[in-house]
Amino acid sequence: MEVGRLDEIHDVSLTAPNMGSMHMEFMSQAYLRNRSCSEIDIEVETPETYLDHPLPIFLKFFDVVYKVRIRQASSENPVKAVVSKVASQLNMEQDNHKHILKGITGSIGPGEILALMGPSGSGKTTLLKILGGRLHENVRGTITYNDIPYSPALKRRIGFVTQDDVLFPQLTVEETLVFSAFLRLPSSMSRRQKYERVEMIIKELGLERCRHTRVGGGFVKGISGGERKRTSIGYEILVDPSLLLLDEPTSGLDSTTANRLLQILQGLAKAGRTIITTIHQPSSRMFHTFDKVLLISEGFPVYYGKARDSLDYFSSLRFIPDIAMNPAEFLLDLATGQVLDIRVPEDLRASQGTADPERAVIKVSKVCHIGLMFYICIFWTSSSLFGAVYVFPFEKTYLVKERKADMYRLSVYYACSTLCDMLAHVFYPCLFMGIVYFMAGFKRTVTCFFMTLSAVLLVAITSQGAGEMFGAAVLSIKTAGMIASLVLMLFLLTGGYYVQHIPKFMRWMKYVSFMYYGFRLLLKVQYSGDELYDCESKGGCRSLQSSPSFDTVNLSGGLEEVWVLLAMALGYRLCAYICLRRRINSCNL
Ligand SMILES: Nc1ncnc2c1ncn2[C@@H]1O[C@H](COP(=O)(O)OP(=O)(O)OP(=O)(O)O)[C@@H](O)[C@H]1O
Numbered sequence: 102m103e104v105g106r107l108d109e110i111h112d113v114s115l116t117a118p119n120m121g122s123m124h125m126e127f128m129s130q131a132y133l134r135n136r137s138c139s140e141i142d143i144e145v146e147t148p149e150t151y152l153d154h155p156l157p158i159f160l161k162f163f164d165v166v167y168k169v170r171i172r173q174a175s176s177e178n179p180v181k182a183v184v185s186k187v188a189s190q191l192n193m194e195q196d197n198h199k200h201i202l203k204g205i206t207g208s209i210g211p212g213e214i215l216a217l218m219g220p221s222g223s224g225k226t227t228l229l230k231i232l233g234g235r236l237h238e239n240v241r242g243t244i245t246y247n248d249i250p251y252s253p254a255l256k257r258r259i260g261f262v263t264q265d266d267v268l269f270p271q272l273t274v275e276e277t278l279v280f281s282a283f284l285r286l287p288s289s290m291s292r293r294q295k296y297e298r299v300e301m302i303i304k305e306l307g308l309e310r311c312r313h314t315r316v317g318g319g320f321v322k323g324i325s326g327g328e329r330k331r332t333s334i335g336y337e338i339l340v341d342p343s344l345l346l347l348d349e350p351t352s353g354l355d356s357t358t359a360n361r362l363l364q365i366l367q368g369l370a371k372a373g374r375t376i377i378t379t380i381h382q383p384s385s386r387m388f389h390t391f392d393k394v395l396l397i398s399e400g401f402p403v404y405y406g407k408a409r410d411s412l413d414y415f416s417s418l419r420f421i422p423d424i425a426m427n428p429a430e431f432l433l434d435l436a437t438g439q440v441l442d443i444r445v446p447e448d449l450r451a452s453q454g455t456a457d458p459e460r461a462v463i464k465v466s467k468v469c470h471i472g473l474m475f476y477i478c479i480f481w482t483s484s485s486l487f488g489a490v491y492v493f494p495f496e497k498t499y500l501v502k503e504r505k506a507d508m509y510r511l512s513v514y515y516a517c518s519t520l521c522d523m524l525a526h527v528f529y530p531c532l533f534m535g536i537v538y539f540m541a542g543f544k545r546t547v548t549c550f551f552m553t554l555s556a557v558l559l560v561a562i563t564s565q566g567a568g569e570m571f572g573a574a575v576l577s578i579k580t581a582g583m584i585a586s587l588v589l590m591l592f593l594l595t596g597g598y599y600v601q602h603i604p605k606f607m608r609w610m611k612y613v614s615f616m617y618y619g620f621r622l623l624l625k626v627q628y629s630g631d632e633l634y635d636c637e638s639k640g641g642c643r644s645l646q647s648s649p650s651f652d653t654v655n656l657s658g659g660l661e662e663v664w665v666l667l668a669m670a671l672g673y674r675l676c677a678y679i680c681l682r683r684r685i686n687s688c689n690l
Pocket residue numbers: 169199201219220221222223224225226227228
């Protein structure tokens with residue numbers, strides 16, 4: 102529904118409310134008498150075009166963090182002190198702060214509606230207050246309005262509809278709006294225009310039936326909860342704010358009225374306003390009227406983006422509703438962790454039983470470490486393999502020529518070539534591990550460090566040997582490169598990390614894969630069998646959990662992989678030498 106502009110209002114023939122201007126003046130004066138001047142913070146001075154051209158506000162907020170200091174229980178009451186201590190250990194940071202918002206980022210422009218969703222207590226209202234400039238202390242992060250930080254001058258551009266309606270109980274709905282119109286609309290507007298505006302708002306919000314009913318509250322009987330909410334909204338939208346913030350505007354409204362209200366908000370947005378609203382459980386229809394959704398769970402942003410993309414986003418993460426669900430309900434279930442009717446990734450379902458946060462942190466770090474270890478294996482396998490595979494094909498011509506001239510023995514050439522190349526295959530992994538080991542937070546013992554480094558060196562040297570063998574076997578740059586890529590891919594797939602269900606006919610491959618042995622060795626150095634088993638049984642490591650290719654559960658035993666890798670490194674080199682001898686001797690220039 103489009104909102105009438107000032108020029109449109111002139112054309113609309115409206116009946117003036119039956120409340121006389123004398124009545125209005127009396128009411129305002131009575132109000133003013135009861136309040137000291139210092140209490141009243143009303144900015145009346147407004148440009149003439151205030152209503153016709155709302156300043157478009159582009160709001161950006163980046164990494165918003167909000168925390169509050171928690172008061173410690175007095176030590177005189179031991180029970181309270183103990184309970185408070187336990188609570189602080191569970192919920193709060195060591196510095197006795199409760200973190201309410203934990204890095205919220207987003208943006209919203211004119212013409213858009215952003216819905217803040219999340220379970221009760223997730224921090225929606227707090228974020229709304231911060232964005233509305235009502236909460237400054239202990240707020241970190243960047244919030245800009247058209248790239249400028251908040252200033253009091255923005256106050257009149259921002260309308261804030263609070264969760265609890267703050268209205269005078271003695272005034273009727275119409276009086277409330279007229280009172281607001283006379284005090285907040287620009288003085289350049291005529292009395293008639295102000296009445297017309299009130300009339301328009303009453304119609305838009307469907308308040309005709311209760312316009313002469315007292316607002317009520319406390320001991321004064323008055324309008325219904327829904328009507329009260331609509332009156333509050335009318336109170337704010339009366340002055341056409343550029344940025345309208347609404348806290349739970351639809352709570353207490355029936356679905357038809359709620360939809361109607363959303364249509365009004367859509368109309369306001371279309372006219373160039375920026376609208377942010379918190380909302381609990383919108384209907385599907387309402388959900389699709391939002392341009393953007395920010396889903397918050399315990400202060401963390403769980404989803405931020407277009408409302409229509411939210412389901413695709415979660416299905417890409419393998420969260421799929423089992424039954425037809427209202428998207429808003431689906432998002433809230435995810436934010437609260439109520440996933441009874443939602444298909445969740447198997448690995449997460451298995452980890453849901455973890456109650457101990459410390460164990461959960463250890464588990465996550467283990468999972469990250471396992472991934473990193475496999476990455477280290479891939480990195481040094483591929484760089485050493487490809488570093489060595491082209492050596493003999495490149496030097497083939499010189500080698501044949503010099504061998505024909507009997508300048509040196511092939512064994513001497515081979516040994517020197519391998520040893521020289523090996524310097525790089527040792528130096529770079531040492532440098533790499535010197536940095537990565539401590540950054541990744543692997544076990545901080547000298548033994549562990551040197552054993553991990555040795556394992557990586559073994560992987561690199563074995564891969565170098567394999568590369569030499571492939572190069573010597575074909576002595577062709579193209580073919581050698583192709584073979585190396587193929588072998589690397591096969592070893593990657595059967596290495597025990599990525600693929601869980603390897604076809605039976607391929608399972609033997611792991612026994613010739615130096616990546617497999619290297620990975621096992623790294624795991625053994627970092628974790629005992631029990632530690633890893635614990636991680637797996639809690640679903641911490643997806644790929645190892647049920648992988649038939651990788652028997653990590655049985656990681657007990659010695660470091661036999663060292664011998665396997667050493668044997669491979671020597672075996673590959675022996676093969677490389679034999680192949681090279683045969684190929685060079687049979688080559689003619
Ligand atoms: N000043 C404060 N001191 C301590 N805790 C606070 C303070 N302000 C907010 N909180 C807490 O922060 C959390 C988020 O509050 P907030 O009102 O923003 O949640 P909400 O998502 O709007 O919830 P609801 O939907 O129920 O209104 C709540 O647990 C609340 O108790």
